[in-house]
Amino acid sequence: MTGEELVRDVFDASYRRLVGQLYTVCGDLPSAEDVVQEAFVRALDHGRGFRRIDNPEAWLRRVAVNVQRSRWRRMKTYAGLQPKLVDDVTPFEPSPDHLELVRALAGLPEVQREAVVLHHLADMPVHEVADMLGVPIGTIKTRLVRGRTTLAGLLSDHDEERHV
Amino acid sequence: MFESKLRALAASAETAARPPAFGDLIRRARVRRLRRRATASFATLTAGAVAAVLAVNLSGTPRGTSPVHPGPTAATSSYATSPPPSRHYLLKHPVALLHQPDAEISDVSYADPNHAAALWYVCSAGGANGACPGVLTWTSDGWRSSRAMVIPDKLNIYALPDGSVVVWLYGNNSFVVAPDGTTRKLTLARHPISASPGGPLTNLPGINGTRPAGMLDEKTATVYPPLTAPSTRCEYDDHWDGHGRIWEIGTPRCGPTGNPTVAWSSDLGRTWSTHRTGQSTILGLAVSPSRTAVLLSRTQKDEHDILAGLDVTEDGGRHWRHASLPPDMILAPGSIATTTKGGMLIADGTYLWKANSQWTAFRKLYPRKLKARAVTGGDQVLCAYGGSPDKAWISTDDGQTWRSISPRP
Numbered sequence: 001m002t003g004e005e006l007v008r009d010v011f012d013a014s015y016r017r018l019v020g021q022l023y024t025v026c027g028d029l030p031s032a033e034d035v036v037q038e039a040f041v042r043a044l045d046h047g048r049g050f051r052r053i054d055n056p057e058a059w060l061r062r063v064a065v066n067v068q069r070s071r072w073r074r075m076k077t078y079a080g081l082q083p084k085l086v087d088d089v090t091p092f093e094p095s096p097d098h099l100e101l102v103r104a105l106a107g108l109p110e111v112q113r114e115a116v117v118l119h120h121l122a123d124m125p126v127h128e129v130a131d132m133l134g135v136p137i138g139t140i141k142t143r144l145v146r147g148r149t150t151l152a153g154l155l156s157d158h159d160e161e162r163h164v
Numbered sequence: 165m166f167e168s169k170l171r172a173l174a175a176s177a178e179t180a181a182r183p184p185a186f187g188d189l190i191r192r193a194r195v196r197r198l199r200r201r202a203t204a205s206f207a208t209l210t211a212g213a214v215a216a217v218l219a220v221n222l223s224g225t226p227r228g229t230s231p232v233h234p235g236p237t238a239a240t241s242s243y244a245t246s247p248p249p250s251r252h253y254l255l256k257h258p259v260a261l262l263h264q265p266d267a268e269i270s271d272v273s274y275a276d277p278n279h280a281a282a283l284w285y286v287c288s289a290g291g292a293n294g295a296c297p298g299v300l301t302w303t304s305d306g307w308r309s310s311r312a313m314v315i316p317d318k319l320n321i322y323a324l325p326d327g328s329v330v331v332w333l334y335g336n337n338s339f340v341v342a343p344d345g346t347t348r349k350l351t352l353a354r355h356p357i358s359a360s361p362g363g364p365l366t367n368l369p370g371i372n373g374t375r376p377a378g379m380l381d382e383k384t385a386t387v388y389p390p391l392t393a394p395s396t397r398c399e400y401d402d403h404w405d406g407h408g409r410i411w412e413i414g415t416p417r418c419g420p421t422g423n424p425t426v427a428w429s430s431d432l433g434r435t436w437s438t439h440r441t442g443q444s445t446i447l448g449l450a451v452s453p454s455r456t457a458v459l460l461s462r463t464q465k466d467e468h469d470i471l472a473g474l475d476v477t478e479d480g481g482r483h484w485r486h487a488s489l490p491p492d493m494i495l496a497p498g499s500i501a502t503t504t505k506g507g508m509l510i511a512d513g514t515y516l517w518k519a520n521s522q523w524t525a526f527r528k529l530y531p532r533k534l535k536a537r538a539v540t541g542g543d544q545v546l547c548a549y550g551g552s553p554d555k556a557w558i559s560t561d562d563g564q565t566w567r568s569i570s571p572r573p
Contacts, residue, residue: 008186019181020174029177037184037192044193052268052285098173120167121174151166 003050007043010056015040018057022064024117027106031068039063061122062132065114072110104154112147115140258299258312261286267299273323274558278306281323283315302329304343311345320377322368332368332377340385350380350387356433357381357388367402378402391433406453409480413446413458426458428481439484441475448500450508450523454478457487457508457523459500476523487524490517529566 015036022032039060043050053059105113111133118129119140126144130137261267262284270285280303287296298319303310304327315331322330327343330350338350357365357379368377368387379388379402390402391410403411411428424446425438441460450457455478474487489510502508508519510526517526559566 004190011183011186011189015183016178016181020176020178023177023181024170024174029180032177033181033184037189040189041192041196044190045196052270098169098176101169101173117170121170148166155166 003047004044006051006056007040010043010060011040014057014060018061018064021061021117021121022068024105024121025065025114026068027102031071035064035067035071036060038067058124061118065118065132069110069114100155104151107154108147108150112143112150115143116147116151119144258301258314261297261299261314262301262312270298271321273321273329275323275325279304279323279325279327280307281321281329283319283321300329300331300341302327302341302343313341313345320368322366322377322380324366324380324382326382330368330377330380338377338387348385350385353386353388355389356391358432365404367404369403391429403449403451403456405451405456405480407480411449411451411456413449426456426475426481428456437481439475439477439481450500450502452502452506452508454506455523456481457500459510474523490526 018036018039019029019032022036023029026032026035042063043056043060050056050059105116108116114133115129118124118132119126124132126140127137130140133140264286267284267286269282271283272280273282274280282301284299284301285296286299298315299312300315300321301310301312302323320332322332324330324340329341330338331341332338338352339347340350341347365379365381365388368380377387378390380386381388391412405411409428409430410433411426413424413426425440426446426449427436427438429436439458441458446458446460448459450459455476457477458475460473460475473489475484476487477484500508500510506521508523509529510517510519516529518529519526
């Protein structure tokens with residue numbers, strides 16, 4: 001099996017799952033699809049080396065998250081310019097229930113959002129999340145606690161708004 | 165509560181995602197490679213021009229020091245001291261190669277607890293045509309002692325119960341290494357076996373998704389190509405279930421997707437029965453004398469669909485039942501194995517999962533974090549490897565207890 005065939009297999013099996021996970025990190029579907037596609041292009045670019053990777057899906061997730069982090073950095077630099085360059089693209093409308101969660105996730109700082117998604121959605125243990133993001137385990141634990149607390153607060157706020 | 169909401173949100177995004185044509189991604193990767201090459205060529209030309217100018221300018225200046233050669237690494241110094249070992253020297257000394265820091269275990273094959281072989285992949289040494297050489301080690305006494313030899317590339321290996329090792333080179337250069345290190349060429353039959361062999365046949369399956377070697381008749385050192393069911397246009401592993409039946413996976417188009425079926429034959433491939441799984445991907449077959457299971461995964465999804473599962477038959481394919489797998493399994497081809505005792509094991513890249521005796525439920529095995537990428541099941545032995553570059557794990561009690569081995573000579 002060539003590297004390209006292996007990437008194709010992983011693409012068939014994992015593309016949608018990765019998009020689902022990255023959607024909760026990025027907050028919008030086009031960005032999620034974009035970073036996941038970028039990860040697959042890099043996998044193809046990796047050639048034979050990709051065959052030696054133990055867990056291709058985890059590798060792709062790591063690349064996609066890193067691509068998204070670089071984009072966040074760039075977006076901060078060009079924050080003022082961006083609205084003039086692109087229109088909002090929202091082809092995917094989450095259901096009202098999901099919309100609350102999307103808003104709540106968007107309300108989290110990026111570092112907390114990454115930690116919450118990787119740990120709770122991608123089922124990565126804390127030490128693997130720490131390894132992937134290049135920070136100490138304690139930092140990830142703190143981000144998880146703060147992220148969950150903020151998320152709980154934001155979700156209950158939304159519930160209260162609904163009741164009112 | 166929050167976790168389930170998060171999962172539901174991700175699932176809805178999964179459903180909405182529209183995978184692009186894979187060809188587009190290939191084109192993007194090619195364009196990127198071409199751009200990089202063009203940039204590199206330009207940089208080389210520029211550097212060459214600068215060096216030429218400097219050389220002309222400095223040609224009258226005496227040299228300060230002689231050229232510095234990199235010395236041997238600590239790991240290789242006991243085998244090669246001074247002068248530094250050349251690549252040729254290293255290739256002649258498998259043990260020195262094994263002590264390269266990037267020697268990475270790529271395959272382990274157990275025939276029984278004593279007879280086994282392991283293969284390392286050493287990319288820094290650079291073999292013929294730029295391929296990475298492999299170091300084959302094998303033992304007949306459970307790794308208390310072992311021998312080693314260099315083979316030209318990463319290949320499939322198969323340990324046999326008589327202590328020899330099949331080195332499969334995808335063609336006419338394949339050979340068998342005897343316990344004493346002498347080699348014997350394998351004969352490749354042009355057609356699948358058509359009559360019942362005198363002795364037992366050994367299945368030489370594909371490893372980690374590679375193309376299978378076929379069936380080895382040890383008496384005549386002949387390898388027969390795999391049988392191919394009518395529904396199969398690609399070659400897959402033949403699995404013999406101990407009752408004369410051969411099982412294999414078939415897909416209408418070459419690849420893991422496309423409405424795959426499982427086919428089985430009781431008459432050496434003359435007639436076939438099939439089971440259509442209804443799932444889009446089959447990742448492997450687990451065949452034991454008492455039951456056969458098909459490891460499934462899917463790419464299509466709706467609310468009622470499942471992430472992964474098993475189709476199991478206990479009556480030679482007449483009736484099938486479906487068993488769910490833990491939702492957090494991340495599956496890959498080649499990650500399922502059975503033992504002769506009827507046990508079944510799945511490696512999902514992070515954990516090893518053991519099926520209960522009925523193959524209806526799974527639990528994580530000790531040690532929990534093997535990072536296994538593949539498992540091989542044999543007579544009494546289960547072996548898992550991957551993750552750690554120089555270790556494999558074996559269990560000789562059907563997965564109850566495990567010990568790590570580092571089968572270096």
